[in-house]
Amino acid sequence: MTFDPTIVETVTVDSYGTLVDPSTVERALEASVDAEHVQSISNQWRSRSLLYTMVSNATDSYQPFYAMNRDALCVALAAHDVELSSEAIEAILATYHDLDPFEDVTRGLEAITDAGYDVFVVSNGNPEMLESMVETAGLESVLAGTISADEIRTFKPDSEMYRHAAARTGTPIESIAHVAGPTFDVQGAMHAGMQGVWIDRTNSMWDPFADEPDLTVETFDEVAAELST
Incomplete structure (x- = not known):
């Protein structure tokens, strides 16, 4: 399927792995875990x-x-075989309230909103996580709102979550472009009826069993450019 910018009214975006970088947690792990295990623990987590x-x-x-x-x-x-106190575990976990945004995010989202599109976060994160993410990353001015799986107690990639997002934004589901880094999220959005935009910053392999995304980009700048054509 080919991306059709002419039918897009609203843009939804994933949070972790799309707006902010979950690998930031590795810095917190380094304070409590041997360096040789940090990457493996982070990936398994x-x-x-x-x-x-x-x-x-x-x-x-x-x-x-x-x-x-x-x-x-x-x-x-x-x-x-790492044993940590509950306090140390909570300190590591709390880094999810303070993740670094990817370099292109603010600039790209500003361009999308300047082009006239509302941008909503659609995330599995609960509301408190999303509130701190938006504040820490400084995204208040470029987002129209956040939509959490906690609102319907159902996680992406279940189609119900994308239908809920369409209802919350007041947009026909086929008029939403959903941008995500995780491939399962792009697949879920497309299955529910949205256009799926895969933001692939690391030249990864698309899941071979799935339909190709409607659009593949490396940055939000490219999303803005596509919407402006």
Whole structure:
């Protein structure tokens, strides 16, 4: 499918891995974990937290993402035989309130809003996480709002989350372009009826079993350029 900017009325964006960089947590891990294990723990923490969201959808066992993230961190630490105090674990977990935005985010989102599009965050993060993310990254002026999975207790990539986002923004679902770094999120948005934009900053491989994204870009600057054509 080919991206059609002429039908786009609203832009939705993912949060972690799209606006802000989850690898920032590695700096916090370095204070408590041997350097040789930091990357492996970080990767396992991230992948297991995402796994939990999908299992939650399938088993109707919702809990807020921050709590799931804590459980995933504890499992990743235990898998590497790392024992930390509850205070140290909470300090590492709290870095999710202070993640670094990617370099292109503010500039690109400003260009999108200047072109006349409302931009909403659609995230699995719970409202407190999103509030701190927006404040820390300084994105208040370029976002029309945030939409959390906590509002319907269902995580992406379930279609219900994208339909909820369409209702919250007051936009027909086919008139939304959803921008995300995680491939499962792009797939979920397209399956629900949105146009899917994959922001691939690291020249990654698209999942071969899935339909190709409507548009692949490296930065939000390119998204703005496509919407301005």
